[in-house]
Amino acid sequence: MNEDLFQLGIKALIVNSEGHILLLKVNKEMLKGFSGDPYWDIPGGRIHRGSTIEETLKREVKEETGITNITRTAPLAMVLSNIRIPRDGTDTGLILSVYTCRVEEPISVILSNEHTEFRWFESKEAGALLQIKYPKEFTEKISVLHISP
Numbered sequence: 001m002n003e004d005l006f007q008l009g010i011k012a013l014i015v016n017s018e019g020h021i022l023l024l025k026v027n028k029e030m031l032k033g034f035s036g037d038p039y040w041d042i043p044g045g046r047i048h049r050g051s052t053i054e055e056t057l058k059r060e061v062k063e064e065t066g067i068t069n070i071t072r073t074a075p076l077a078m079v080l081s082n083i084r085i086p087r088d089g090t091d092t093g094l095i096l097s098v099y100t101c102r103v104e105e106p107i108s109v110i111l112s113n114e115h116t117e118f119r120w121f122e123s124k125e126a127g128a129l130l131q132i133k134y135p136k137e138f139t140e141k142i143s144v145l146h147i148s149p
Contacts, residue, residue: 010057021120054073065109075099079134082134082135098138126143127139130142
């Protein structure tokens, strides 16, 4: 019997004081075995043994964006990614636990080599751009998301 393999990722939906959402364009050169076009994503990564969710959020956000001033986090959704990761002749699914994260101004973004571009989007546009990686139910939720300052 073949069982599907999954990894747990922790993702940060970063929202600024204007309610805009930070998206990062994935660097295709960093995607092993992925044949599609570069896509927009939100910062995040795998949780390490012994790490808390908050530690993982802060670590991944800092590594991918240089942002260190997260002030508030809250659970948003648990989703199954549309993208699977090729591995050893098979592929691995991604279960993503997404948290909204507020950041203090000023915000200075310094991208890692995992991404080629960043932009702040209104929620409707962010939801549309995230449709490659995330399921429709999640992107529709993002499209109408309103987070008060």
